[in-house]
Amino acid sequence: MNSPSSLAIETSGLVKAFGKTQAVDGVDLAVPPGGVYGFLGPNGAGKTTTIRMLATLLKPDGGSARVFGHDVVRDADAVRRRVSLTGQFASVDEGITGVENIVLVARLLGHSWADAKARATQLLEAFGLAEAGDRLVKGYSGGMRRRLDIAASIVVTPDLLFLDEPTAGLDPRSRKQVWEIVRALVAAETTVLLTTQYLEEADQLADRIAVIDHGKVIAEGTPGELKSSVGTGALNVRLDDPESRPAAERVLHQALGVPIHLESDPVALSARITDPERVSLALTELSRSGVVITNFALGQPSLDEVFLALTGRRAEEEVPAKEEAIA
Amino acid sequence: MMAPTSTKLADDVLAESLPRVLAVRERPGRPGPLSASLTHFWRAMLGFKHGPAQLIDMVLFPFIFLLVFTFLFGGAIGGSTGAYLQDFLPGILVQTVVMMSVYTGTALNTDIVKGIFDRFRTLSFWQPATIVGSLMADMVRYVIALTLTIAVGMLIGFRPSSVVGCVLAVLILMLFAFSISWVFAALGVIAKAPETVSSLSMIVMFPLVFASNVFVPTESMPGVMRAIAEVNPISIAATAARGLMHGTVTASQITWVVLISAGILAVFGPLTMYLYGNKNNS
Numbered sequence: 001m002n003s004p005s006s007l008a009i010e011t012s013g014l015v016k017a018f019g020k021t022q023a024v025d026g027v028d029l030a031v032p033p034g035g036v037y038g039f040l041g042p043n044g045a046g047k048t049t050t051i052r053m054l055a056t057l058l059k060p061d062g063g064s065a066r067v068f069g070h071d072v073v074r075d076a077d078a079v080r081r082r083v084s085l086t087g088q089f090a091s092v093d094e095g096i097t098g099v100e101n102i103v104l105v106a107r108l109l110g111h112s113w114a115d116a117k118a119r120a121t122q123l124l125e126a127f128g129l130a131e132a133g134d135r136l137v138k139g140y141s142g143g144m145r146r147r148l149d150i151a152a153s154i155v156v157t158p159d160l161l162f163l164d165e166p167t168a169g170l171d172p173r174s175r176k177q178v179w180e181i182v183r184a185l186v187a188a189e190t191t192v193l194l195t196t197q198y199l200e201e202a203d204q205l206a207d208r209i210a211v212i213d214h215g216k217v218i219a220e221g222t223p224g225e226l227k228s229s230v231g232t233g234a235l236n237v238r239l240d241d242p243e244s245r246p247a248a249e250r251v252l253h254q255a256l257g258v259p260i261h262l263e264s265d266p267v268a269l270s271a272r273i274t275d276p277e278r279v280s281l282a283l284t285e286l287s288r289s290g291v292v293i294t295n296f297a298l299g300q301p302s303l304d305e306v307f308l309a310l311t312g313r314r315a316e317e318e319v320p321a322k323e324e325a326i327a
Numbered sequence: 328m329m330a331p332t333s334t335k336l337a338d339d340v341l342a343e344s345l346p347r348v349l350a351v352r353e354r355p356g357r358p359g360p361l362s363a364s365l366t367h368f369w370r371a372m373l374g375f376k377h378g379p380a381q382l383i384d385m386v387l388f389p390f391i392f393l394l395v396f397t398f399l400f401g402g403a404i405g406g407s408t409g410a411y412l413q414d415f416l417p418g419i420l421v422q423t424v425v426m427m428s429v430y431t432g433t434a435l436n437t438d439i440v441k442g443i444f445d446r447f448r449t450l451s452f453w454q455p456a457t458i459v460g461s462l463m464a465d466m467v468r469y470v471i472a473l474t475l476t477i478a479v480g481m482l483i484g485f486r487p488s489s490v491v492g493c494v495l496a497v498l499i500l501m502l503f504a505f506s507i508s509w510v511f512a513a514l515g516v517i518a519k520a521p522e523t524v525s526s527l528s529m530i531v532m533f534p535l536v537f538a539s540n541v542f543v544p545t546e547s548m549p550g551v552m553r554a555i556a557e558v559n560p561i562s563i564a565a566t567a568a569r570g571l572m573h574g575t576v577t578a579s580q581i582t583w584v585v586l587i588s589a590g591i592l593a594v595f596g597p598l599t600m601y602l603y604g605n606k607n608n609s
Binding site for chain 2: 081083093110122127181
């Protein structure tokens with residue numbers, strides 16, 4: 001086990017309420033330094049509120065949180081010297097240029113005017129914003145704005161970077177660019193805490209994931225551990241003839257002993273399986289009963305299925321959320 | 328609008344130079360309070376540079392008032408437009424800076440609502456610098472607006488007794504506006520949207536400006552109204568400005584403005600800083 005001070009983030013019983021809404025309801029975390037730690041959950045699950053407490057922007061109502069051993073309330077300034085935050089809404093000044101935004105942050109970190117300008121040039125170049133640097137941020141696209149925001153967060157490369165839904169609302173290309181930045185940060189030994197609603201994103205980037213729902217951590221582990229905790233995987237079957245689906249469902253149910261899910265595609269069925277050895281038997285039974293299959297696949301469950309198994313809902317489903325409106 | 332090349336390059340550039348940029352981990356020393364305030368002052372002046380329309384908005388309003396009241400009502404109120412202007416111009420200067428001080432609140436609120444406030448709060452500089460810097464920029468705006476309004480006044484017939492008197496009037500009005508700015512700064516911290524700050528401010532400021540001696544002498548008002556108008560800080564500031572510009576000022580006129588400003592500052596300075604420090608934090 002890690003000793004407390006060697007953890008990047010350690011919280012115990014962290015609580016925050018907004019009026020009657022219990023936004024964060026007893027969160028315990030132990031995030032080791034290095035790599036990407038993912039916060040996965042639907043809108044309003046309490047991800048943003050947790051991050052804002054860890055980044056010293058919000059005082060917890062109860063419990064404690066330490067970042068690199070520094071208490072986020074009592075020792076907020078020490079925490080601020082180790083972390084950076086890129087929030088959901090770009091924290092840049094739209095009325096000034098990209099260069100001026102970086103110079104502003106660099107100056108507030110203590111750089112001289114000359115160093116601040118040099119650093120701004122360097123950062124904008126590395127983020128593909130060199131040409132846009134002298135234009136007002138107002139005219140930037142969503143992806144450019146997000147990159148500028150991340151650039152402002154790493155004027156001094158932080159030991160821990162909070163990225164709150166860094167790819168929300170971005171086109172696939174800009175999303176890939178943000179992923180590249182995250183990977184580069186990890187290579188530079190920055191710990192990244194990333195929140196996301198996109199299961200694919202957590203799967204792609206995170207070394208460990210905490211699944212958050214209704215202000216609580218409902219599961220924690222590596223993506224692989226989370227997947228295996230809900231069964232070994234899923235069997236997906238495609239039929240030649242949609243008419244044969246009822247028969248296929250019956251046969252598969254008998255052979256596998258688990259519920260069979262009828263996909264929206266009329267020739268597709270899937271089942272979450274617990275015993276992979278029964279799969280070959282089930283497929284044999286299918287062909288014996290005269291059902292023609294065109295394709296089958298045995299895969300690890302997706303994080304979407306993990307979320308469904310843990311919460312009974314799909315991750316993309318909206319829950320009545322107060323959090324994002326307040327925070 | 329967008330140069331297509333800047334995004335086309337992004338992928339390659341990202342992969343190549345990011346590791347180099349990220350290697351910079353040494354953190355400079357924390358900036359001093361003055362340095363941080365000057366940085367915020369610089370930022371506020373940049374906003375001004377990129378959006379000069381602000382200034383036009385700010386001075387257009389007093390210009391229109393100046394022209395309308397002088398040429399439409401001036402004769403009726405003051406006997407002649409020329410005589411009225413001598414009393415009215417120092418008054419309109421008070422209105423100018425007081426209305427401009429609302430901007431401190433809306434600007435602060437915009438920062439909070441738009442999110443750059445979060446960036447500032449996660450940096451470890453002296454936090455009051457955010458507000459101090461923008462108030463410093465306000466001082467520059469006041470000087471520009473006051474100078475322009477006096478210049479227009481002189482074009483249409485305003486004749487102060489001395490340049491020194493004008494400079495002193497500008498200075499005392501800046502002190503007055505500085506203190507009022509803190510009231511709107513406090514409002515800017517607690518309001519939900521910049522529009523709330525401006526509309527609420529207008530609801531308060533319009534009656535306050537009209538129930539003063541800026542537009543008409545208080546002697547013509549009925550008893551209660553006159554009593555209110557005479558203790559209205561705007562009247563007191565206008566009286567001191569008139570006295571300074573026409574060389575008839577008394578020590579008590581100046582003292583009152585200084586006392587009122589100091590009083591507002593003593594209450595709203597700490598209150599604003601407290602609210603700012605605890606914003607979203609309770």
